[in-house]
Amino acid sequence: MSAEPQPARAPATLAVSLGRPHVPGAAVSPPIEVTSVYRPDAAGSPLYGRERNATWEALEEVLGGLEGGRAVAFSAGVAAINAVLARVPVGGTVVAPDDAYTGTRANLDALSDRGLLTARMVDITDAAAVATACDGADLLWIESPTNPLLRVADIAALAAAARRRGVLVAVDNTFATPLGQRPLAAGADVVVHSVTKFLSGHADVILGAAVTSDNALADAFVTHRTLTGSIPGPVEAWLALRGIRSLPARFARAQTSAGLLAERLAAHPGVERVRYPGLASHPHHDLATRVLDGFGAMISFDVAGGAAGADALCGAVSLAVHTTSLGGVETTLERRAAQPLDAYLPEGLVRLSVGCEDVEDLWTDLSQALAAAMSAGRSRR
Numbered sequence: 601m602s603a604e605p606q607p608a609r610a611p612a613t614l615a616v617s618l619g620r621p622h623v624p625g626a627a628v629s630p631p632i633e634v635t636s637v638y639r640p641d642a643a644g645s646p647l648y649g650r651e652r653n654a655t656w657e658a659l660e661e662v663l664g665g666l667e668g669g670r671a672v673a674f675s676a677g678v679a680a681i682n683a684v685l686a687r688v689p690v691g692g693t694v695v696a697p698d699d700a701y702t703g704t705r706a707n708l709d710a711l712s713d714r715g716l717l718t719a720r721m722v723d724i725t726d727a728a729a730v731a732t733a734c735d736g737a738d739l740l741w742i743e744s745p746t747n748p749l750l751r752v753a754d755i756a757a758l759a760a761a762a763r764r765r766g767v768l769v770a771v772d773n774t775f776a777t778p779l780g781q782r783p784l785a786a787g788a789d790v791v792v793h794s795v796t797k798f799l800s801g802h803a804d805v806i807l808g809a810a811v812t813s814d815n816a817l818a819d820a821f822v823t824h825r826t827l828t829g830s831i832p833g834p835v836e837a838w839l840a841l842r843g844i845r846s847l848p849a850r851f852a853r854a855q856t857s858a859g860l861l862a863e864r865l866a867a868h869p870g871v872e873r874v875r876y877p878g879l880a881s882h883p884h885h886d887l888a889t890r891v892l893d894g895f896g897a898m899i900s901f902d903v904a905g906g907a908a909g910a911d912a913l914c915g916a917v918s919l920a921v922h923t924t925s926l927g928g929v930e931t932t933l934e935r936r937a938a939q940p941l942d943a944y945l946p947e948g949l950v951r952l953s954v955g956c957e958d959v960e961d962l963w964t965d966l967s968q969a970l971a972a973a974m975s976a977g978r979s980r981r
């Protein structure tokens with residue numbers, strides 16, 4: 601260890617340099633630690649692999665560094681969500697976005713069906729409504745930008761209002777990633793990630809994380825993980841670690857492509873509406889410009905012709921992959937209202953996750969698929 605103070609390093613550097621042993625002779629890429637038990641050491645470290653694993657710790661060091669807190673890795677994003685919801689006392693109240701990620705809403709529904717909590721669903725962009733809903737609540741759950749409507753919340757303002765009322769604040773930062781916004785610095789208590797998405801980035805792993813700068817809360821997450829067994833596999837943790845190294849490069853490229861595609865989609869006659877925070881037409885564009893560092897790689901757009909038009913588009917792409925999920929190097933798209941819990945969405949809304957392919961190839965694919973959807977619509981009439 602050098603006594604020199606470390607310079608403050610940029611996220612792109614932290615993603616590459618953290619989570620590696622910096623000692624002579626050590627492997628530059630940390631090994632996948634495949635073991636269920638450890639031999640006792642002098643420090644009395646846990647012996648069982650449900651309690652610790654060096655590959656998780658390497659990933660946690662990177663993610664913690666990027667978010668500015670202590671990260672606890674989980675087997676899935678929904679496992680991290682449940683670890684946070686487990687902090688709510690029985691009979692407590694959670695305030696959450698009415699357009700939150702389907703899995704978040706499904707978990708809130710399941711817990712309230714069992715009488716364990718009450719969920720107050722709000723428009724997360726309505727600061728006054730959120731503040732009122734926080735009266736007497738235990739947890740404010742923020743997601744921003746939301747999946748898939750891409751609404752943008754003012755995390756600093758909402759967190760301040762919640763904290764004045766003694767309400768714990770969690771932010772699902774899956775869409776923006778720590779490169780787009782750092783909720784802990786904006787006053788949130790916890791950041792949650794579906795590491796499955798942009799952080800891992802290659803559609804080959806399911807993993808989650810919760811990050812906090814409150815040590816007691818981080819300890820509680822670790823205890824929850826150990827008790828519930830919601831632990832990442834060492835191989836999954838390693839894949840996520842490998843993926844996160846290139847997050848800054850992948851995300852920058854995907855984001856640039858998304859900005860271009862959003863503009864072209866908005867000008868296309870086969871598209872009725874584009875939701876992308878980077879467009880001046882987005883209702884929260886000014887806020888997004890202020891609170892986000894870049895507008896992300898997710899676009900939602902309403903295809904002319906509703907469900908039939910969107911289905912025709914999704915069936916006609918040949919480069920983009922018609923499937924669920926997001927955040928990979930592969931561009932994916934799907935009609936979200938086809939999912940039962942997302943039936944509230946506009947029928948023709950297509951959620952597009954922009955990947956790392958050449959942007960002109962992507963546009964060629966999307967515009968031929970839009971043309972196919974338009975001509976299918978003409979023959980239906």
Ligand SMILES: *Cc1c(COP(=O)(O)O)cnc(C)c1O
Nearest residue numbers: 676677678701747774794796807
């Ligand atoms: C996918 C997703 C999750 C859930 O993560 P899993 O890794 O699939 O369990 C949570 N929040 C958002 C915004 C997501 O898109």
